[in-house]
Amino acid sequence: MVQSLFLPLFPSFLFPAIDLLYGGIYCFVCQDYIYDKDMEQIAKEEQRKAWKLQGRAFCFLTENLIQLLKQGIGEKYTTWEPTKRELELLRHNPKRRKITTNCTIGLRGLINLGNTCFMNCIVQALTHTPLLRDFFLSDRHKCEMQSNSCLVCEMSQLFQEFYSGHRSPHIPFRLLHLVWTHARHLAGYEQQDAHEFLIAALDVLHRHCKGDTINDNGKKANNPNHCNCIIDQIFTGGLQSDVTCQVCHGVSTTIDPFWDISLDLPGSSTPFWPLSPGGDGSTVNGESHLSGSTTLTDCLRRFTRPEHLGSSAKIKCGGCHSYQESTKQLTMKKLPIVACFHLKRFEHSAKLRRKITTYVSFPLELDMTPFMASSKESRMNGQYQQTVDVLNNDNKYSLFAVVNHQGTLESGHYTSFIRQHKDQWFKCDDAIITKASIKDVLDSEGYLLFYHKQFLEYEAKGLGTG
Amino acid sequence: MKMEDMPLSGPDNTRLEALVHDIYSELVEDACLGLCFEVHRAVKQGYFFLDETDQESMKEFEIVDQPGVDIFGQVYNQWKNKECECPNCKRLIAASRFAPHLEKCLGMGRNSSRIANRRLATNNNMSKSESDQEDNDDLNDNDWSYGAEKKAKKRKSDKNQNSPRRPKSLKHKNGELGSSVSSEPYKYNYNTGISYETLGPDEVRSLLTTQCGVISEHTKKMCTRSHRCPQHTDEQRRAVRLFLLGPSAPTLPDADAVVESDSFDIPDGQTLMSRLQWEDSPDISPSDSASSKASTNHSDSRRPKKKKRTSLGLNSGVVGGVVGGGGGVVGGGGGGGGGGGGG
Numbered sequence: 001m002v003q004s005l006f007l008p009l010f011p012s013f014l015f016p017a018i019d020l021l022y023g024g025i026y027c028f029v030c031q032d033y034i035y036d037k038d039m040e041q042i043a044k045e046e047q048r049k050a051w052k053l054q055g056r057a058f059c060f061l062t063e064n065l066i067q068l069l070k071q072g073i074g075e076k077y078t079t080w081e082p083t084k085r086e087l088e089l090l091r092h093n094p095k096r097r098k099i100t101t102n103c104t105i106g107l108r109g110l111i112n113l114g115n116t117c118f119m120n121c122i123v124q125a126l127t128h129t130p131l132l133r134d135f136f137l138s139d140r141h142k143c144e145m146q147s148n149s150c151l152v153c154e155m156s157q158l159f160q161e162f163y164s165g166h167r168s169p170h171i172p173f174r175l176l177h178l179v180w181t182h183a184r185h186l187a188g189y190e191q192q193d194a195h196e197f198l199i200a201a202l203d204v205l206h207r208h209c210k211g212d213t214i215n216d217n218g219k220k221a222n223n224p225n226h227c228n229c230i231i232d233q234i235f236t237g238g239l240q241s242d243v244t245c246q247v248c249h250g251v252s253t254t255i256d257p258f259w260d261i262s263l264d265l266p267g268s269s270t271p272f273w274p275l276s277p278g279g280d281g282s283t284v285n286g287e288s289h290l291s292g293s294t295t296l297t298d299c300l301r302r303f304t305r306p307e308h309l310g311s312s313a314k315i316k317c318g319g320c321h322s323y324q325e326s327t328k329q330l331t332m333k334k335l336p337i338v339a340c341f342h343l344k345r346f347e348h349s350a351k352l353r354r355k356i357t358t359y360v361s362f363p364l365e366l367d368m369t370p371f372m373a374s375s376k377e378s379r380m381n382g383q384y385q386q387t388v389d390v391l392n393n394d395n396k397y398s399l400f401a402v403v404n405h406q407g408t409l410e411s412g413h414y415t416s417f418i419r420q421h422k423d424q425w426f427k428c429d430d431a432i433i434t435k436a437s438i439k440d441v442l443d444s445e446g447y448l449l450f451y452h453k454q455f456l457e458y459e460a461k462g463l464g465t466g
Numbered sequence: 467m468k469m470e471d472m473p474l475s476g477p478d479n480t481r482l483e484a485l486v487h488d489i490y491s492e493l494v495e496d497a498c499l500g501l502c503f504e505v506h507r508a509v510k511q512g513y514f515f516l517d518e519t520d521q522e523s524m525k526e527f528e529i530v531d532q533p534g535v536d537i538f539g540q541v542y543n544q545w546k547n548k549e550c551e552c553p554n555c556k557r558l559i560a561a562s563r564f565a566p567h568l569e570k571c572l573g574m575g576r577n578s579s580r581i582a583n584r585r586l587a588t589n590n591n592m593s594k595s596e597s598d599q600e601d602n603d604d605l606n607d608n609d610w611s612y613g614a615e616k617k618a619k620k621r622k623s624d625k626n627q628n629s630p631r632r633p634k635s636l637k638h639k640n641g642e643l644g645s646s647v648s649s650e651p652y653k654y655n656y657n658t659g660i661s662y663e664t665l666g667p668d669e670v671r672s673l674l675t676t677q678c679g680v681i682s683e684h685t686k687k688m689c690t691r692s693h694r695c696p697q698h699t700d701e702q703r704r705a706v707r708l709f710l711l712g713p714s715a716p717t718l719p720d721a722d723a724v725v726e727s728d729s730f731d732i733p734d735g736q737t738l739m740s741r742l743q744w745e746d747s748p749d750i751s752p753s754d755s756a757s758s759k760a761s762t763n764h765s766d767s768r769r770p771k772k773k774k775r776t777s778l779g780l781n782s783g784v785v786g787g788v789v790g791g792g793g794g795v796v797g798g799g800g801g802g803g804g805g806g807g808g809g
Contacts, residue, residue, distance in 0.1 A: 081513065097527060116809065167538040173568075411809070412806060435529065435537060
């Protein structure tokens with residue numbers, strides 16, 4: 001700071017000073033930092049330009065400051081600031097619902113409309129998906145549908161209901177009506193499968209999101225395969241399938257989008273290898289290996305193992321120009337922000353129809369690195385011992401919702417556990433929401449497991465785009 | 467030796483440590499300065515107060531963690547009277563019955579087309595007020611249809627013999643009610659009554675809203691005909707209700723309600739029914755516990771679950787009428803293609 005001693009002698013007191021670190025402007029006359037609207041506008045603009053020049057920035061995901069992903073526009077996150085009018089309104093309305101860690105706001109029961117517990121569980125999981133919550137609470141859906149049968153609008157309304165502070169359970173009758181209207185195969189008064197409902201709901205939401213998709217040129221994306229809607233941004237991953245010819249070792253690769261990973265379980269009629277604990281990746285996730293119980297990591301290892309396709313399933317090899325035996329291997333090419341694992345507990349084979357209740361232990365924190373396509377490549381290049389890089393945060397996931405099924409294949413009841421704040425879990429049983437311990441969650445059977453990426457990044461943007 | 471002249475590393479690491487400390491202090495100071503600016507700006511621009519909230523609001527939304535109540539401090543199971551307006555027909559429907567209502571309302575139910583056809587056929591022969599009766603009757607057909615012989619037989623011929631749902635569910639319902647109900651649901655026999663001793667109070671209450679209920683002296687069983695059954699008087703019916711349910715027994719529906727001789731009792735019975743519905747779905751349905759056994763053995767552990775289910779069950783399958791799509795669904799559409807059914 002310039003000493004006031006110099007003021008009468010040195011005319012530079014007329015010029016304000018600027019703090020080089022934060023851009024704060026100090027006025028010597030006022031003897032305080034000032035905030036001038038025009039100056040701030042300029043500063044903001046310059047900052048924005050500077051930000052776009054940066055290739056990549058890592059932003060930590062904290063409970064209250066979730067970074068919004070804006071594809072196509074590399075923009076720095078700025079907190080909301082109220083306008084003068086808004087400030088006035090807020091001053092006149094001092095009663096506020098502040099969301100603290102011991103707060104019920106954001107939690108609400110759901111009335112069972114008649115065998116609709118499967119729907120209620122999926123709604124609880126979706127309304128507690130942080131990115132989805134932020135998208136809807138910041139009013140980002142711009143509806144383009146003519147009629148009022150937009151499921152995305154209804155979803156938005158659902159968030160309003162959950163954050164309204166109301167204690168009585170919400171009646172999701174409009175949601176049911178809309179889902180039945182847009183997903184005919186689910187319409188009907190009967191018990192249904194929660195996983196099926198999840199996929200159908202995501203599909204309808206994705207279709208109705210067309211108005212919100214913006215591609216690189218700022219134009220609306222009309223191509224459903226290149227959609228950039230919030231559903232795709234959050235839930236869509238890429239599954240790589242490599243088929244290797246046993247003769248010429250040529251590899252044919254395809255990448256398919258997925259919203260969930262369905263995992264076979266031991267005890268089903270599909271062959272399941274009892275993988276010994278301690279293999280690569282299995283100790284990374286800290287799952288309990290009590291009495292040799294199967295872990296989620298075991299299931300994932302099995303899912304991504306090379307599978308020899310027998311002589312009855314020969315593939316036409318492009319290199320050999322003939323049908324050859326081959327091996328097939330699945331790996332994750334691109335992980336979604338929210339990864340949903342579906343444990344295939346319901347067996348519908350020709351001879352057997354039953355529910356597999358084998359306990360599968362799943363972790364609170366999951367590292368997907370060993371199952372990535374890139375990891376597979378390094379393994380193939382000779383790096384067999386995959387040391388886990390603790391500083392690489394790209395593939396770390398946290399559990400935030402678990403959907404459980406009690407009963408038999410034909411009939412039962414769904415409940416869910418959801419995470420509201422960092423380590424607070426709640427059990428949702430239709431209209432009844434109660435506090436649950438982490439132990440309750442991890443000891444539960446598990447049917448659908450929802451994991452959220454821990455660290456989000458801005459997409460890398462080259463110069464001259466956006 | 468001056469600081470600058472000291473070696474950077476070596477046995478005496480003072481200089482290195484001092485440098486590290488300097489850098490660290492500067493980083494911490496910069497971070498603190500950032501926070502100061504944030505607060506200063508908020509105060510200057512007048513939005514600092516936004517972070518505050520009144521004590522009252524804080525208390526209001528505190529999470530409750532006690533047995534018997536949910537996180538809002540509410541007792542479980544108090545939401546039976548919730549209603550909602552059907553987006554299709556604009557009627558007020560009990561929330562827990564919304565799904566079955568919507569199914570029929572949208573014409574998606576298994577029997578919707580049959581009902582519609584029947585309505586079309588009978589509308590030609592009836593006056594408006596009577597057809598309204600038919601209306602109510604039809605809409606609630608599957609949920610609490612009370613079959614007379616004629617109807618039961620008609621349904622049997624209509625329905626798909628291969629559908630796994632109906633027969634099984636019926637078996638379960640029958641199982642629950644006790645072995646005294648005929649296990650051949652479609653051969654409805656007026657002489658077969660219901661043994662009231664094997665029923666819980668809720669089951670009895672539901673039964674009595676739709677049936678005569680007078681206990682036969684010979685068979686000791688409850689009459690399963692309608693409230694206007696000619697074999698018994700209103701006096702008898704009142705007496706049996708008093709006997710079975712005590713002084714708080716619900717009264718019989720009005721005598722002026724227009725009812726077809728073989729059709730089901732109306733609005734009063736209907737609203738009573740919805741009040742008896744349980745909001746939550748049971749965790750285990752009859753298809754598990756019953757397994758077609760005669761369930762005269764009512765162990766306590768099964769009691770709660772059975773209580774939950776029976777109101778639905780009784781509505782639909784008491785005396786051989788066709789069962790609606792209640793929880794105990796088997797096969798086919800029950801669990802979706804590759805999944806497990808849950809309600």
